[in-house]
Amino acid sequence: MHELSMADAIVKTVLDVAEKNQAEEILEVTIEVGKLTMLNPEQLRFLLDVLKENTLLEGAEIIIEEIPVEIKCLSCGYAGSTNLNDSDHYLMIVKCPECDERNLEIVTGQECNVKNIRIEKPE
């Protein structure tokens, strides 16, 4: 379960930026989590809720945006989303939906990105 280390890194990143921007309160945090990461968004949210206690983040709303998988096929040149078919967990990661080849580059879907925050600060 590495959601804890991720949540910890997210909280540190956010607090650091908030401090540099003289935030008195953080209202909102938006995080992007790729569908191919081994991160469970619900577990991540739970741990963020625990870690934000007694910090500037305490009252912040945590928004987790799931980022879909996009690939670039190195065989046929197809670029775009894959056919996500949960009934076959292999398909979504190994095959190009156009040519069926497996020689591909994953463009999105692997991120755990602290996208932005909304803060309250003095005028």
Place this chain on the structure above:
Amino acid sequence: MHKIADVEIQHDIMVANKKLAQRNQRILDKANVFSVDVLGAIGSGKTSLIELLIKKSDEKIGVIAGDVISKFDAGRFQQYDIPVVGLNTGKECHLDAHLVEHAIEDMPLDEIDTLYIENVGNLICPVDFDLGSHMRMVVISVSEGDDTVEKHPLIFKDADLIVINKIDIADAVGADAEKMVKDAKYLNPDVKIIKSSLKTEEGLNEIIKAIKDFRDSIN
């Protein structure tokens, strides 16, 4: 008076790890050290395989022994009089590039030519964390069940070498080693897959050769 402000951050924790991993690899490259991330299930034979590589291969080996409590595995390696750095992850289920960076600082790189980094026994979490190694070797055994490969596609998809160990007891545990090979090939068509019994050293020479071939292929 207060105002509300939106602050763009765009700090990707995965990318941050990747950058550290790239730095680790540059440090290893500079010292001319080839490194292998040894991943696999708990009890699959990762430590035993590294012990055999220390004994049988002609490389000058150093080991970073990562575990929740690393002293047990580190102790096993220390008896061979080679450089060993134990790396306790505590609560964590995986090594990351930052932990490895510190372990590399403690490793006498000028005394070794190959560095094995034994990851925490886990087929899930380490996938997300590149360490900066040149090669990823995944060790599993038949006793975890012959559906292990298909249940953990991501770790096998990116492996550079897959070792399926304990094939001598496949019948006893009711596992079909060929199914595991087939599943691995489906996920990673070009990867080298070796069936082994480290207890009898079956497959060991093949593993040594595969590591050497991989090293030659990237040089």
